[in-house]
């Protein structure tokens with residue numbers, strides 16, 4: 114049965130019929146060519162060498178198979194891979210063919226199996242422009258001493274460095290042997306790591322994970338222990354700073370365990386990558402990958418670590434079965450993130466972060482097409498990346514906060530813990546969750562459930578007015594003082610803002626509250642007093658540069674240029690390039706022309722996913738990668 118078709122009607126029917134269980138269902142993943150309902154990959158043995166000169170990963174992937182339909186071929190996903198040979202258990206070649214290339218999905222690789230085949234070995238190499246791999250030159254690292262490579266699998270990029278069933282509904286265990294240039298460290302998001310006597314790196318992941326969570330990094334790295342089970346990895350030049358910033362990691366982990374059940378992955382480490390990394394963080398199991406732009410010096414941006422850590426429950430343990438179920442990963446994770454932040458830093462901070470999230474959501478909802486405002490979003494024929502809006506994140510989290518509010522924390526926490534426990538190491542659809550929610554929470558207390566319009570939340574656009582909205586006296590005070598300051602006209606005293614003791618969150622609210630048409634002279638006065646153009650906090654700096662650029666505040670231009678050339682985090686790049694496009698002409702050169710000129714210099718330094726977004730934004734034709 115197609116579980117994503119479960120609607121309100123079926124929800125009611127579900128009260129009488131037994132609920133479908135994940136193991137019995139094969140939801141259709143429109144972003145994969147694989148047919149795991151016929152032949153399913155269960156284990157991967159990866160044996161590869163990293164070649165920085167050729168920008169190539171090459172070697173073999175041996176896949177252990179479960180043959181459900183004995184007559185069916187094995188279907189895999191690939192993207193720009195060169196397949197050199199395919200062999201069976203007997204070492205003999207197997208017939209295989211690559212299908213037509215789809216620009217989003219890559220190519221299916223179909224392999225004919227013989228009756229006894231339990232494993233196939235694929236000899237292959239990657240393309241220098243493989244989307245999952247970013248090869249950095251030394252000058253893109255902090256110490257500028259050596260090259261760096263890291264992988265990014267989510268959503269459907271793993272297929273560009275390993276041929277496999279690249280669907281979040283297919284889980285595999287793996288072991289890996291990786292040969293790298295001498296002197297470079299190799300880490301993988303695997304529980305077990307060791308070295309052979311010849312220097313080869315070995316890894317083993319004993320828990321079944323979806324392909325998008327396979328991850329590797331290689332470069333000059335050092336690590337610092339935070340606790341017996343937590344460490345920070347980074348370039349040696351920043352590892353102390355990173356360890357100081359992330360010193361609450363183990364407390365976060367312990368808090369999440371108290372709230373939502375045991376941590377099932379043994380270790381939890383964070384790898385701080387070079388600034389080209391296109392995301393804030395990526396929840397690779399046992400080893401979160403993170404941007405260095407969270408190192409603000411005052412722990413004000415560590416919610417990102419709470420978020421990636423929370424994915425160890427919501428996402429890595431219980432995984433969205435297809436990309437249209439992405440809100441089950443991200444909405445749940447944002448909810449958990451806020452609960453962790455409240456445990457460690459208190460309610461006031463957590464509520465400010467919730468409100469800033471809602472502010473971002475409302476801003477984005479004003480521009481998103483209705484079809485993209487629903488949690489159970491239709492991504493057929495599109496890149497799953499298009500579903501990465503605030504909707505799955507902040508609307509998803511708001512839905513869970515509503516359930517918490519109506520049923521109370523005690524019952525809701527027990528419900529969530531049971532959901533994670535009963536679906537551990539499974540991939541689930543929205544339909545599965547809705548049936549589980551009905552049976553295990555809503556049906557138990559019709560009075561509390563009354564007025565929760567599940568269908569409206571999941572399948573209709575907009576943010577329902579029932580969304581809980583915490584109050585934050587601190588953020589309200591910021592708004593009030595901006596108003597007073599604005600009302601004061603030219604004579605307004607900046608001291609009246611009371612910004613002296615503002616936290617990062619208050620600054621972010623302040624910058625978001627500034628009127629759209631604020632004049633560059635006013636920005637100059639703010640800058641003279643608060644040195645915003647020199648802010649060492651990436652969130653404040655990016656928000657400031659966005660405002661300053663739109664207003665045509667010239668002194669910010671060099672700082673913007675520097676930022677765009679150094680940082681590859683897409684969340685910052687997109688609004689900054691948009692601001693540049695909108696900015697008034699400078700020396701007779703319009704915003705779009707200046708944006709394109711900067712982009713031409715910066716583009717080779719950006720990751721493929723950031724390039725894709727910005728190519729669209731700036732109307733740049735993609736040259737062959």
Ligand code: BES
Nearest residue numbers: 267268392393394395396417420501684
């Ligand atoms: N899993 C996501 C990153 C992701 C999503 C990568 C979809 C590729 C496709 C990660 O957990 C995430 O949500 N990161 C956010 C930070 C978070 C605090 C909202 C980011 O990178 O901005």
Ligand code: ZN
Nearest residue numbers: 420424443446
């Ligand atoms: Zn996330």
